[in-house]
Amino acid sequence: MRGLTSSRSAWILAAGISISMLSTNSFAGYEAGQKLTAGRDFAGAAAEYFQSYSSPRSAQEKVFSEWGLAKSLQSLGFYYSSSKYFSQIVRRGPTAVNPYFRRSLEELGQINNTVALGKSHISQLVKGENLAPESIPAAARGFYFYYLGEENFIKEKYEKSSDMFKRVPAASSYYSKAQFHLGVIANRAGAHSRAISYFESTREAAGADAWVREQSALNIARVHYETKNFAESLKYYAQIPRESDNWLEAIFESAWAFFMMAKHNNVLGNIHTLHSPFFENRFFPESYLLEAITYLRLCRFDKVQSSLESFRDKNKPVFKDISAVLTEYKSKKSELFKLVYDYRNGSLSSYRSAWAILDSLSRSDAYKEAYRAVRYSDAEIARLSGMGGKWVSTGLIDDLKGFLAKKKAVAKVDSGVQLFEQAASSVAYMRDLVQQTKGIQAERFEGQVDTIRRSLNVTQANDRKVFIGGLQPLKVDQQIEYWPFQGEYWEDELGYYVYNLDDRCNASAGPSNGKK
């Protein structure tokens, strides 16, 4: 723990510095910066502050100029650039000779709300810190404790992580995300009701943050699925809007919920959406296996075979290409970000069969975060190129461009490493699925479904509810519209497909028990 001198001592020091400023000329550069700041000439002030920061006449002038420089850059909208100096101040900790620690922490919290600084940046601030809570300013507590919680969460120190998340004030903009993590931790601990309560709290606190709200709904759905409350889980999957990036995930996971409820026509309907040409580049290999075991469940053995063949035909080239990607990028993981970036902006022509996985990577936090860091950095670098005069002569531009270039590089490296790991786990996942196909084949040859039924614990008593498309139960007197699928996919129909197949398992024993 860093030694914390009381704030009173810090003020005495600051007062001493102020007095000495009056009596000596050791703050000339800082004073020039202050005058320009008073005249709202932030560009001029930044150059003056940078000069006095780089060549201070005293240690105090360096401290003051550093703060002035950070504030000037922030006022000019150079948020990333200003974060360099705010971060330097924060990293020195709340010591007597660092009077701007608290305010810098507050400013970083605000900057992170405006332009995400990125986990790698923030983790450097909170890494190994064990500051007394009272040393964290109220306005920065949300920011500080949230990231400290996340740091521990990543390290799987859930108890400590939970402690940190609980310290995030309810008024903080980080509150909803902290509640979300608490929900995840509670669920890991098997406290399902508490987890749902946290996720509900997240939804309430999320406000306009649709991503957090949707993730909460997805997680509530997953908790209900885990607790075998499948109909309830469908309610929450249905809350994911069609235009969301999470929608297909909800369609896929809800297909499993339908399967567990023995609503096989709904399962196949959802999979029909997943396999539409609209989502050619989305990665849901498991959907083919779910389709196969659904047909197996309906004793439609010819279709089981065709689903398994589709799995093989579709995923064999994917496996080949993603393996080639991993081989090529094993020694240069940091460059994987560029590959995903090229895929995302449409300039990639190689590894065509691996695009579904590249697409999945491009939707990951690891990619999005680095993409934001690169975009914001590039925007500031472009603006810096338009700054002249003292920004050039003092070396401020070079300093900031160097920082931003490094920030971009770090973001790409961090992202590349994470993306590589995710791609590698996709390959492992596919290998696992290939193993599962063998089991399904065996069941198919035996013409039995009992083994699968037992292993998956599919609900034997068919839920009385009838589900129409869109994961919705049919309501009494509801006006319904039907459209036959005639080989032509319409965008507005995605997510509303329901199959119309009989269960053939009882055909030999007697009349069909109808459609499920």
Next chain:
Amino acid sequence: MGLVTGKNSIWRRSQACLAIFAVIFCSGAFPTMVSAEQFSSSEVRVIRPRFFSKSGRLETSAQMSVVMNQSFIYTYLATGILDFHFSESIAIEGAGAFGLTIDKDDKKNLDSNFKIKTEILRTKYFAEGGLLYTPIYGKYQLSSGALIYLDLFVAAGGGMTGVEYLYDHCPKPSDVPSDVTVTAPPAAKTASYPTGFLGLGQRVFLDKNVSLRWDIRSHFFSYNKGDGACDPLTADTSSGTQTNITMQLGAGYFL
């Protein structure tokens, strides 16, 4: 479950046609009306809540009606329509229209150049009630990718049509030589005649409450020729028939 209808994939191939007229005018663009049972042979279906439900709702519409089949005058009628939809396919309707007529240049030229007076049946109003049947509900994809939902209905009913007689075709004393005696034309009046109508129309649904609507209607009635005669004493009192074809354009709001 309510009325169920189906789309035909031909619709997508009909993009070159103007969407609003697609159902009517584009070759092969008619969707097939089908019932729920007819889907039993379809392995994959879309089943979802109806985009636009009319059952049990009151539709209020405002339209501008133009009588299309008149050679010498323009007739514009401000039209209000109320429909109550018992189901997705059946509704009753009440409509009222009131308007004005404007002489075309042709009529004025005939009079001024050739002294030809044209006798005109000027529609002043109509008030009708009827039944609407909506057999087709469908959707259409525009070339932009946007979807529009629409339905097509037929209408039949009856009411009254008010015909305004201005007697402007009647010779005035000043128009004839002084040795010829003519009676002064009767004062302008509006006579009402029982009317039947048949119609065809389409709604394009903009959202869950608002639709654009057009109708083409044929209003037919029998009138007493004597009502338009310049001299009632020598008038031909036989009956004539008149058909007004109206094109009606407007918007509706569903309560």
